[in-house]
Amino acid sequence: MPRFSIVVPVFKVQGYLHECLDSVLGQSYPDLEVIAVDDRSPDGCGAILDEYAARDERVRVLHLPENVGLGRARNAGLEQARGDYVLFLDSDDFYTPGLLAAVADRLRSAEDPDILVFDHVRTHWWGRGGPSDASALLARAGQDVFSLREKPEYVHLFLVAWNKAYRRDFFQEHGLRYAPGLYEDAPVTYRSMVLADRIACLNRIGVEYRQRRQGAITKTPGRRHFDIFQQYEGLFAFLEERDDLAWARPLLFERAMDHMLFVIAREDRVTPSDRADFHREIRAFHRRHCPEGFTPPDDARGTEMRLLASAPYPAFAALRGVRGLRRIAGAGKRRTTAKVSKAAQSAWYAAQLRLPLDPHLVVYSASHHSGVSGDPAAIHAKAREIAPQLRGVWVVREDAVDALPPGIDHVTPGSRRYHAVMARATYWVNNVNWPGTVVKRPGQIQVHTHEGTPLKYMGADLLAKPGARYGYSVPKLLHRADRWDLSLVANRHSELVWERAYPCHFASVRTGSPRNDVLVNAPAERGSSVRERLGIPADHTVVLYAPTRREYRRGGHVDRIDLARFAADLGAGHTLVVRLHPTLAAGPARGLGLADLHARGVLVDATDEPHVEDVMLASDVLVTDYSSLMFDYANLDRPIVIHADDWGAYAASRGAYFDITAEAPGHVSRSYRELAWLFASGTWRDEEAAGLRAAFRERFCEFDDGHAAERVVRQLLLGEAPGGEGAVVSIPRAADGSARLPQYS
Structure with a gap:
């Protein structure tokens, strides 16, 4: 059975x-x-x-x-x-x-x-x-x-x-x-x-x-939707035969009313010509089955339920019409108020733009104002250490403020201080584009750090991939990228890609990736402390699974691997840690069992860990598909396995700058069976894997030497003369220390 x-x-x-x-x-x-x-x-x-x-x-x-x-x-x-x-x-x-x-x-x-x-x-x-x-x-x-x-x-x-x-x-x-x-x-x-x-x-x-x-x-509109009354009549006939279920009648009566009122409001279900008849049926059901002492909910739906007991269809229709008019009138009032408020704010912002730039003010943002992370965070931390005269202010969304580390000076988008900071800061540091609503003044320097080494198509290259760029405008993207002054790169591959993908006015600077300094320099005990915090036994082999999003899948969510099966197949002495792509963290992919598997100790869900570098340091091997995390992880010189079971579909839909299955940082699996075998046999860490990883590191970790953040602060923000092999660019400066770079107009 x-x-x-x-x-x-x-x-x-x-x-x-x-x-x-x-x-x-x-x-x-x-x-x-x-x-x-x-x-x-x-x-x-x-x-x-x-x-x-x-x-x-x-x-x-x-x-x-x-x-x-x-x-x-x-x-x-x-x-x-x-x-x-x-x-x-x-x-x-x-x-x-x-x-x-x-x-x-x-x-x-x-x-x-x-x-x-x-x-x-x-x-x-x-x-x-x-x-x-x-x-x-x-x-x-x-x-x-x-x-x-x-x-x-x-x-x-x-x-x-x-x-x-x-x-x-x-x-x-x-x-x-x-x-x-x-x-x-x-x-x-x-x-x-x-x-x-x-x-x-x-x-x-x-x-x-x-x-x-x-x-x-x-x-499909039509009289078939009147079936709902017969269905609920059968349910309440059953309830009324069962005295032991008297407690459930008010509960289910409220649900029945809610359901019927939902259906009558849908134009794709009940036609306008049938609506009065449908409403009469609801009222008849209400008279027959309303439990004694029933109290409708205290909301708009509850008001509709109360009308069922006392008013005919015209009153119900009038109520819905008035509610619609209120929504329209309210929207109009809000629009008028917003116009007045916007005009006042624009005038105030224009006044701020006429004030002199502050040569010691740096404004930071990361991942659409989501918090303190990535390359901007590494630059900010190094600036606090070696250049305390630079004042750093972060732009952070309101819903992310509570998660900020202690002592972070911040502003929220749209606030008065936000506009003041954006108007007067000499340096803008971000890993994505700033909104088009902010004005970049002559003398302001925008340092663009990017979000990693590119494998998939970006920027103008997406013009050939309409599915991958669905929902945003490449011309508008490039218009905002025209404001970049400096583009940080970790390798020559990135330098060439960014200059092709963003045909704009910036200068490429070979700093390395500041966020990767910690991967190059971190002491061994940091990874151990992260393991302890995540509840991972010290003697376990930690397998980090970090998938990326799929443009060819609805919502981009990833379900390439049965995670419970993978965790079980890894066997005793192993811990599977899962880190979803940031754009999937709050979406449907999170519901594919991660919370339940984490709660039961099957795996560790590290998606919400604020610093991905900590998750990498705590792991022994990375399993990924096409995530740019692999380029950062290679700095650790630890094994990497590429799970490329849908490489053809991914490359066709998103586009890729090279074939990761042919130039991989380690072994490649093209099915779950192959992936499981790589770990069961120990092949994931053999000599061939080490050789592939060495070639990959030489190509893509070229400028990551552990001093990237210091180079950015000293040479780009402080204007110190570059020297040695780590030199990047020399920025012409005026007597007041401000940079003289080609400006966006």
Whole structure:
């Protein structure tokens, strides 16, 4: 008997079916069966299902003699299920790698609850995606097991079939079945939640919920949306037969009202001509089932619920119309106020721009004002040490201020002091572009540090890669780059790339990367102290996995490796540390089990560590795909493994300056099997790997000698004469010490 039965109803999804089934059958947890229900699909779905069944004995196909709809197709599959737990998956969606292994682990730790709920991510047809509204609730649940009566707030979890694993005996015991028609998920979800004695949560994205451009029945306007009333009538008929569930009636009544009011407000569901009839049905349901003493929520939705008890449709329509007018009027008022405020601020900023420059003021920023990090942080730290006369001020977003180290002088974007600092600072230091709204004056020097050595296409080179530059303008990017005066480089490769990718007015300076000084100079005990802080045993081999984003994937999130499987395959005496790309840290990729795996001690999630240099120092080997982190890590002269299972797709979509698989800093794996073998066999650190790494370091760590930050401070900020092999450029200066460089106009 398998652990999991996956029921997949299928109808007119032949373009998505392969991806769906592959996502299930490719799971690292193999103890499953797939019950695919062909709901008399008129396309090629039936033949596709039969092909899968012929190849994999875990697949069973049920061809229905007539089309019965999603709910009854699920019921037909359920009748054939033999697993301990049953899961439902819509055939145009798909599982994330490692989901079933994580579900199995959580079920074991929760001692086989009645229901396990996991997270999902919504992906739209045009490429945009976003996390679910349930993420915070799932995270808050932690390792608890509870009933809905104990934690009624969990009634707000997304009411669908495919984000749960149901204990099959529980499902059968209570006769849970899906009714025909739309909104069939709601009564089964709510009925099961109130009946369950033991509910557990898994804070992990398990399903990519595809929002198709066409084909979604729930987004097709028409009378079918009146099915919602029949669905909830069935639920409340059940509740009213059960005196022991009286506590749940107010809770589910509020949810039913919210759901119905949500549907009536959607133009893609209820047509304007049907809206009055739909509203009458809501009022009728309200009269029949409103529990005694029910109190609506204290918000706009609650106001709508109160009107249901006393006012006909015109009052409801007027309320929504007034609310819309208020939004419009409020927006107009805000626009007027903003115009006045903006004009006053512009006048004040213009006055600041007429004041003399401060030759000792340096303004710093890193990664779009996210905090103190990278090359700017290393330059700032060295300036405080050897040039205390230079006053450094950081530009930091409001949401990042609380995480600043003690003693950091800072301003927030848009504030008065921000404009004063930007207007009067002689030096601007940043690793990305400054906003186009700030004015660069004659005499101001912009030092651009970049964010690492480039492998993927950047700047003007992206003009040939429309998918990779989607969402931003290359001409505007280059217009801002025209303000650069000095471009720091760590090697000749970077120098050539930046001059091609940014055909602007700057001078390249061979300083090395200031942030890498710590990698060259750090004492061995620093890495040990980081390990101790992260809870890593001192004698473990630490494998750092640092993937980059994918422009060809929705949201850029990475799921190339089943992390739990990799951690297990590394074996005893190893710790897997994961560091996501900064642009993925708050996105869907974070939900691919990292939080759960970290909480259970399977791996260490170091994505939020403020200094990536510390994470590198704590590791023994780097596994990456195409992250520029590899160029920095090479300074440590420690093994690097390139996992390039999708190199062709990545290079085609983003573009690359050279073939990293042919000029790698170590061994290259092109499948998970090869990656696991490299570590199991010890090949990852053999003599061939050392030779590849030496050649890579010679090429890409050329100017990183541990003194980059000092060179920047002494030669670029203080104007000391350069000397020796570390010389960079000599900057002409006026009598007051200000630089004389070609200025942006």
